[in-house]
Amino acid sequence: MTTVKEREAIASEFAEKMNEDELLNCMRCGFCLPHCPTYIESGLKESYSPRGRIALMKAVTDGLIEPDEDVERSLSLCLGCRACEPVCPSGVKYGHLLEEARDIIHQNKDHSFPVKTIRKAVFSGLFPHQERMQNMTSLLGFYQRSGLQYIARKTGVLSMLPDHLATMEKVLPKVPTKSEMKKRPTDLPSIGPVLKKVAFFSGCLMDTMFLETNKATLKLLQLAGCEIVIPKSQACCGALHGHSGEKEGAKRLAKRNIEAFEADEVDYIITNAGGCGAFLIDYDHLLQDEPTWHERAIAFTNKLKDISEILVDLRFHEKTRLKLPAQTVTFQDSCHLRNVMNTSIAPRILLQAIEGIDFREMKDADRCCGSAGIYNIVESEMSMKILDTKMAHTKSTQADIVVTANPGCLLQMQLGIEREKMGDCTKAVHIADLLVEAAAL
Template sequence: MTTAKEKKQIQEEFKNRMDESELLNCMRCGFCLPSCPTYIESGFQESHSPRGRIALMKAVADGLIEPDEDVERSLALCLGCRACEPVCPAGVNYGQLLEEARDIINQNKKHKPGVHLLRKAAFKGLFPHQNRMQAAAGLLGLYQRSGLQTAVRKTGMLSILPEHLRTMEKVLPPVPKRKDMKERPRFLPAAHSVQKRAAFFSGCLMDTLFLATNHATTSLLQAAGCEIVIPDGQACCGALHGHSGEKETGKELAKRNIASFEALEIDYIITNAGGCGAFLQEYAHLLKDEPEWAERARHFTRKLKDFSSVLVELGFHEKNLQAQTPHTVTYQDSCHLRNVMHTSEEPRQLLKNIEGAEYREMEKADSCCGSAGIYNIVESEMSMKILDSKMKSAKKTEAGVIVTANPGCLLQMQLGIQREGLSSRVRAVHLADYLLEAMNLS
C-alpha cells in the first residue's frame, strides 16, 4: 500500500521528470491498440493499452489523479514490448516514458521487507557482478549434473512451485562448468581474410547459462570474416534494471560498458540477444543529461548491431547452408530486436537460405511471446495467456523448429512447447545455434 506521503512525492516527480512534450505527442488515435498484447488479453481494457497508460501518466503529472494502486498496476502489467512504437503515427517514445514512470514509482515507495531484500540481492548484488553470475550459474550446473535435479524431480519437491515455474525448470539449458565460463578467450581470429573487426558484447546470462550460444555466435562471425575482441570489464547491459525501476544502477552499468568498448578500434559492437541490444541502443537516451557521458554513449550506440545484420552484410546467407534433416522452420521475433533495433528481415533472410529447411512465416510473429525479462515470473497469469495465444499461431505453421533471437524468448517458447505437449516433435532454438548446425560446425 502506497502511503499519502509517498503518493505526494511520486506526483511531484511525475510533474518534474516526465517529458511533457512526449506525453502530449500521443494523439489518442488508437493505432497502438491492435498491437498491444495486454490490451487484447485483458478484454480490451483501455487502462491496459499504451494510449491509456500515457493518459494515466499525464493525469498524474497534471495532478488530476493520484498515483494510486490502479495506476501502478496498469504500468506494472505492461510488457514493455514496444510494439506500439512502430505503428504510432506521432512517433511517441512510449518505452522511455514507461521506464521513467516505473523508476519514479519504485524509488519513492517502500517495498515489503522480503521484496526489498530480493530486489537488492538481484539488481545490486547479483547482475552487476559477472563473477557472482558465474558462481550462481555454477551452482545451477552442479544441481543439473550431480543427480540432485533427478532426485528433486522424483521426490515431487517441485510441486510447491507454480505450474509455469515447474515447467520452466525443465527447459533450462544445460549449464556449462564454471571453469569453462572463466576461460573464455578475449580474441578470436577470422576464419579467412579479415573483412571486419568487431567487439562482442557477451552479456551476463548469455555468457553463463547460454555460453554455448555465445560460442556459436562468434564461430559464425569468424566464418563470415570477422576478427573478434571480447573486452574485459564489460558488465550486464542493465536492461532488467531499466525495465524494473532501477534506473541509477542501469546508468552505472551503461558507463562501465561504454568505458570497456570505447578505446577499441572496431567496426561494430555486436550483440546476439534482442533484449540486451535494445537497452544498449538506449544508452544515449539513458545518459542524455550527463554531458561527460552523452557523446560517449552516442559513439557507442552508432557501432551497435545485431549479429544477424552483420552476417547478412558480409554475405554469410549466400554460403552453402544445409539442414541436417529436412524440416519446416518458423521464426518468432524478439520484440526489442524488431521494435527498437529495427532488425527483422535479416534473421528471416538467413533462415530462408538454408537448404532442406522450409521456412513458414508465423501469424503475428511480431507480437510478444510473454517473456519480457522477468515478466513471466512476476506476472505469470498474463504471461501464460499471451504464450497460449502465441502457441496457437506456432502450431498453425506445423514447424518442427521455432527459431528466435533472445534468451528470454527462447525459454518462453520452450515453455510453450512443454505446455502444449509438443516436446517430442517441436524444438525451440536460438538463431545462432540453428545457423551453426546448418554449417555442420556444431
C-alpha cells in the same frame, strides 16, 4: 499499498521529470491498440493499453489523479515490448515514458523488508558482477549434474512450485561448469580474410547459462570474416535495472560498458540477444542529461549491430553453404530486436538461405511471447495467456523448429512447447545455434 506521503512524492516527481512534450505527442488515435498484448488479453481494457497508460501518466503529471494502486498496476502489467512504437504515427517513445514512470514509483516507495532485500540482492549484488553470475549459474549446474534434479523430479518436490515455474525448471538449458565459463577467450581471429574488426557484447546470462550460444555466435563471426575482441571489463547491459525502476543502477552499468568498448577501435559492436541490444542502443537516451557521457553513448550506439544484421551485410549466407535435413522452421521475433533495433528481415534472410528447410511465417510472429525479462515470473497469469495465443499460432505452422533471437524468448517458447506437450515434434532454438549447425553439414 502506497501511503499519502509516497503518493505525494511520486506525483511531485511525475510533474518534475516526466517528458511533457512526449506525453502530449500521443494523439489518442488508437493505432497502438491492436498491437498491445495486454490490451487484447485483458478483454480490451483501455487502461491496459499504451494510449490508456499514457493518459494515466499525463493525468498524474497534471495533478488530475493520484498515483494510486490502479495506476501502478496498469504500468506494472505492461510487458514493455514496445510494439506500439513502430505503428505510432506521432513516433511516441512509449518505452522511455514507461521506464521513467516506473523509476519514479519504485524510488519513492517504501518497499517491505523482503522486497528491499530481494531487489538489493538482484540489482546490486548479482547482475553487476559477472563472477557472481558464474557462481550462481554453477549452482544450477551442480543441481543438474549431481542427481539433485533427478531426485527433485522423482520425489515431486517441484509440485510445490506454481505450475509455470515447475514447467520452467524442465526447460532450463544444461549449463556449463564454472571452469568452462572462465575459459571463454577474449579475442579470436577471423577464419579467412579479415573483412571487419568487431567487439562482442557477451552479456551476463548469455555468457553463463547460454554460453554455447555465445560460442556459436563467435564461430559465425569468424566464418563471416570478422576479427573479434571481447572486452573483459564489460558488464550486464542494465536492461533488468532499467525496466524495473532502477535507473541509476542502469546508468552505472551503461558507463562501464561504454568505457569497456571504447578501449578498442572496432567497426561494430555485436549482440546476439534482442533484449540486451535494445537496451544498449538506448544508452544515448539513458545518459541524455550528462553531456559528456551522452556524446560517448552516441558513439557507442552507432556501432551496435545484431549478429543477424552483420552476417547479412557480409553476405555470409551467400558465401557459406547452409544445409539441414528436411524440416519445417518458423521464426518468433524478439520484440526488442524488431521494435527497437529495427531488425526483422535479416534473420528471415538467413533462415531462408538454409537448404533443406521449409520456412513458414507464423501468424503475429511480431507479437510478444510473454517472456519480457522476468515478467513471466512476476506476472505469470497474463504471461501464460499471451503464451497460449502464441502457441496456437505456432501449432498452425506445424513447425519442427521455432527459431528466436533472445534468451528470454527462447525459454518462453520452450516453456510453451512443454506446456502443450509438443516436445516430441517441436523444439525451440536460438538462430545462432541453428546457423552453426547448418554451416557444419
